[in-house]
Amino acid sequence: MRRGYTRRGFLAAAARAGAAGAAVSTLPLGAVVPERAVAADPILSEARRRTLDAALARMIPADGTGDWSAADIGAGDYIERLLSGGDDIYAGGPTRDEFEAFPPLSRVKEMGWANESQRLRGVYEQGLDELDRRAGGSFADAPEPIQDLVLTTLDLEGSEFFAALYEHTMEGVYAHPVYGGNTGYRAWEDLCYQGDVHGVRYPTEGSVGAWNTFGGYAPEEMIEPGACPGQGPVA
Amino acid sequence: MAKQTFDVCIVGSGAGGGVAAYVLAKAGARVLVLEKGPWLTEKDFGDDELRFGERNLIDQDPLIEPRTFRDRPEEGPHQFVGKVLPVSRCVGGGSVHYGAVCFRFRPEDFRARSTWGALPGADVVDWPITYQELLPAYREVEKLIGVSGGGMREEPGPGSPDPDAEWRTDPYPMPGHPPNYGAKLFEDAARTLGFHPFPTPVAINNGPYDGRPGCSYCGFCSSHGCPINAKGDTRVTALAKAVATGRCEIRPDAYAFRVETAGGKAKRVLYVDGQGITRSAEASVFVLACSTVDTPRLVLLSDMPRDLVNHDVVGRFLQIHHFPGGVGFFDERIDYYRGFWSMRCLDDFYLGLPGGPPAFGFGNLQTIGPSSGYPLLAGGLISTAKTAGWGRSHKPFMRSVFGHFQFLGMIGQDPPVRSNVVDLDPIVNDVYGFPVARITYLHHPNDLVVQAAMMPFIEAIFLAMGAVSSQPVLPFAIPTGIPQVGKTDAHRRGVGRQFPNPIGGAVNHQLGTMRMGMDPDASVVDADGRFHGIPNLYVADGSIFPTSGGYNPTLTIQALAWRIAEGIAAAV
Numbered sequence: 001m002r003r004g005y006t007r008r009g010f011l012a013a014a015a016r017a018g019a020a021g022a023a024v025s026t027l028p029l030g031a032v033v034p035e036r037a038v039a040a041d042p043i044l045s046e047a048r049r050r051t052l053d054a055a056l057a058r059m060i061p062a063d064g065t066g067d068w069s070a071a072d073i074g075a076g077d078y079i080e081r082l083l084s085g086g087d088d089i090y091a092g093g094p095t096r097d098e099f100e101a102f103p104p105l106s107r108v109k110e111m112g113w114a115n116e117s118q119r120l121r122g123v124y125e126q127g128l129d130e131l132d133r134r135a136g137g138s139f140a141d142a143p144e145p146i147q148d149l150v151l152t153t154l155d156l157e158g159s160e161f162f163a164a165l166y167e168h169t170m171e172g173v174y175a176h177p178v179y180g181g182n183t184g185y186r187a188w189e190d191l192c193y194q195g196d197v198h199g200v201r202y203p204t205e206g207s208v209g210a211w212n213t214f215g216g217y218a219p220e221e222m223i224e225p226g227a228c229p230g231q232g233p234v235a
Numbered sequence: 236m237a238k239q240t241f242d243v244c245i246v247g248s249g250a251g252g253g254v255a256a257y258v259l260a261k262a263g264a265r266v267l268v269l270e271k272g273p274w275l276t277e278k279d280f281g282d283d284e285l286r287f288g289e290r291n292l293i294d295q296d297p298l299i300e301p302r303t304f305r306d307r308p309e310e311g312p313h314q315f316v317g318k319v320l321p322v323s324r325c326v327g328g329g330s331v332h333y334g335a336v337c338f339r340f341r342p343e344d345f346r347a348r349s350t351w352g353a354l355p356g357a358d359v360v361d362w363p364i365t366y367q368e369l370l371p372a373y374r375e376v377e378k379l380i381g382v383s384g385g386g387m388r389e390e391p392g393p394g395s396p397d398p399d400a401e402w403r404t405d406p407y408p409m410p411g412h413p414p415n416y417g418a419k420l421f422e423d424a425a426r427t428l429g430f431h432p433f434p435t436p437v438a439i440n441n442g443p444y445d446g447r448p449g450c451s452y453c454g455f456c457s458s459h460g461c462p463i464n465a466k467g468d469t470r471v472t473a474l475a476k477a478v479a480t481g482r483c484e485i486r487p488d489a490y491a492f493r494v495e496t497a498g499g500k501a502k503r504v505l506y507v508d509g510q511g512i513t514r515s516a517e518a519s520v521f522v523l524a525c526s527t528v529d530t531p532r533l534v535l536l537s538d539m540p541r542d543l544v545n546h547d548v549v550g551r552f553l554q555i556h557h558f559p560g561g562v563g564f565f566d567e568r569i570d571y572y573r574g575f576w577s578m579r580c581l582d583d584f585y586l587g588l589p590g591g592p593p594a595f596g597f598g599n600l601q602t603i604g605p606s607s608g609y610p611l612l613a614g615g616l617i618s619t620a621k622t623a624g625w626g627r628s629h630k631p632f633m634r635s636v637f638g639h640f641q642f643l644g645m646i647g648q649d650p651p652v653r654s655n656v657v658d659l660d661p662i663v664n665d666v667y668g669f670p671v672a673r674i675t676y677l678h679h680p681n682d683l684v685v686q687a688a689m690m691p692f693i694e695a696i697f698l699a700m701g702a703v704s705s706q707p708v709l710p711f712a713i714p715t716g717i718p719q720v721g722k723t724d725a726h727r728r729g730v731g732r733q734f735p736n737p738i739g740g741a742v743n744h745q746l747g748t749m750r751m752g753m754d755p756d757a758s759v760v761d762a763d764g765r766f767h768g769i770p771n772l773y774v775a776d777g778s779i780f781p782t783s784g785g786y787n788p789t790l791t792i793q794a795l796a797w798r799i800a801e802g803i804a805a806a807v
Contacts, residue, residue: 059626059629061627061630063630090292091281091285092279092281093281093283094277094281094462094463095281095462096281098278099281099283106273106488106509107488107509107511108299108488108666108667109296109298111299112296112298112666113298116298148626155625166621166625167289170617170620171289171612174284174611174612175283175284175289176285190633190634191633191634191638192568192638193611193638195282196281196282197282197451197455198281198282198463216451216453216454217415217451217452217454217573218452219413222415222416222452222570222574223413223415223416223419225416225567225568225570226568226570226573226638228568228638
């Protein structure tokens with residue numbers, strides 16, 4: 001749920017504050033809060049979402065059968081949520097069980113993110129259409145080598161869309177699942193990475209010494225090398 | 236509503252402003268603190284790279300207040316708009332995100348010119364105060380924020396510094412922390428090579444201290460707000476105690492944009508509050524503590540009279556520690572994200588190469604944690620992964636590298652250069668409608684000299700640590716606060732991204748710009764932090780450093796703020 005900070009609400013609040021407080025002037029100094037259009041419909045059309053998932057499956061492809069690609073572990077959902085202009089930008093805290101409680105954005109953050117999600121929506125819509133165009137009509141239906149060729153070309157051209165796609169693929173894959181991607185912590189599991197530890201590693205045991213009231217890494221543990229079975233050594 | 240009156244108004248609630256607020260409130264002054272960012276708590280934090288690294292919960296947020304960068308004026312108005320030298324924008328300021336490394340500067344740092352001599356193209360100077368003059372403030376601040384260092388708990392004389400390794404003699408409030416695996420390898424290797432490693436002193440609790448818990452070594456430390464308040468940021472130390480006196484009010488979301496003067500004195504500060512309303516704060520004394528970038532920006536936005544303020548120096552001599560360093564790769568998992576930013580360090584190079592004459596530009600060599608404090612996102616491994624290729628090469632890269640490397644970095648002292656400047660960008664405004672800060676910064680050649688001199692030593696240490704290979708940080712493309720345009724493809728990664736520093740790793744230490752000195756023609760503030768021409772206007776942040784030292788600067792910022800605030804308290 002978002003708060004719905006409208007321009008009318010802002011001006012009313014400004015007028016109230018101006019009447020009651022020691023305001024020098026009512027001044028939005030060019031600081032107009034844009035309406036945040038939160039689409040009730042899916043952010044991307046079904047066709048664009050199909051193109052996006054096809055691209056994500058090439059940005060980080062599955063490494064053989066049974067392995068996951070970026071599309072498989074929710075990077076597409078992550079991106080659609082980012083484009084939605086919703087309020088769920090910063091997770092709650094301090095521990096995982098509170099992450100879902102996204103606090104509302106401050107006024108200036110709301111202004112910044114409203115502009116940013118709108119900008120990104122335009123970047124994605126144009127970029128995804130460009131993928132289809134360059135793939136000869138349908139990027140999703142093109143063979144993998146063609147898909148890779150199209151993406152590589154955009155990368156080398158310095159495309160703004162590709163830059164966003166790379167960044168958001170990585171965020172969707174490697175950020176905490178509370179943001180919509182990294183489904184089932186699959187990406188972290190792959191790297192034998194614990195990710196968030198507070199309230200997670202020792203959630204029920206309470207205090208296990210001064211170092212571990214909340215569950216981090218014990219001194220006797222962090223002084224030893226880690227382990228990741230099946231992971232190859234550095235080439 | 237009765238109009239509130241304040242003795243002192245402090246702009247900025249970070250390391251400097253927070254400590255100044257505490258000292259003044261404790262001394263009986265009524266203190267108002269204006270902070271442009273929100274008042275967050277540990278409930279807003281969490282072990283979460285995305286909110287801190289990518290979405291700038293506390294960092295300078297280019298969606299709100301971008302900054303611009305150019306490496307020299309010949310490049311035009313600017314080369315980059317986005318995140319430049321980010322410092323936290325919240326109650327507690329930079330002390331919330333910092334790695335909490337807390338050294339005192341050395342006696343030599345206060346007489347930099349006398350110690351290292353002149354450097355062509357730079358203006359290396361002695362400070363107007365000595366180490367001995369700052370020593371009492373250092374001691375008070377170390378107790379206030381809770382610094383751990385010296386011998387470990389189980390060793391004889393816990394908290395006592397090793398006399399061979401460090402120049403200071405008095406013990407730390409808490410003993411040194413145990414090392415993580417990479418730091419242990421470093422410690423053993425450095426000893427083998429004849430160096431003198433020791434636990435990095437940090438404002439991170441080693442066991443419970445002052446009502447706050449001991450560190451849990453979670454790794455989400457530098458660049459993050461501490462989710463358990465084990466890090467001694469000013470929000471949970473100085474500011475909490477200041478508010479507890481009943482004489483300190485903190486106003487968050489209060490964006491100061493103008494200091495007004497009349498009759499040769501500062502009269503009021505104008506700010507925009509959280510609802511977008513412009514308000515005024517009046518007091519007898521004003522302290523600017525907005526950081527090295529934002530304090531000169533506020534002075535420039537205020538267009539202060541030229542007969543009162545030395546505009547010839549405001550914004551100049553910006554210093555950003557260069558960060559010569561390397562990365563070593565290991566067959567085994569180092570998993571350096573366990574613990575905190577820096578767990579072991581050594582000072583054998585502090586004054587120059589061992590056995591050589593004093594040489595400017597070196598500093599403390601440290602093990603450092605995940606790049607920028609992020610194991611994966613932001614400046615973490617994915618920024619490097621791109622250079623290794625996306626697509627089919629991505630997963631093999633991540634699987635072979637993640638957890639298998641360790642950084643070493645030196646807090647290299649960069650020279651104060653007159654043409655390295657913070658001023659106002661002529662084109663870009665922030666969401667409040669004011670010109671943003673523009674950073675013009677070019678590395679002095681000495682930075683490259685030091686990097687070249689250090690690499691053989693860093694390689695030797697990595698070799699003794701058992702690394703299979705090592706390389707300078709340079710090709711490792713870590714985003715940093717020192718942007719250099721066009722050196723890699725990072726400029727394509729969109730608004731809000733930082734540029735890699737071609738010399739070293741990620742460091743946002745920013746100093747200078749409001750130089751402290753005896754001579755009103757060559758400095759902005761005097762040895763008490765007071766503007767030469769305005770008797771009731773002070774600066775208490777990193778901007779007053781005449782030189783940058785070779786240590787993380789925050790403890791010295793806080794000690795200076797302590798000393799400056801004591802001077803104000805005596806006068807009010």
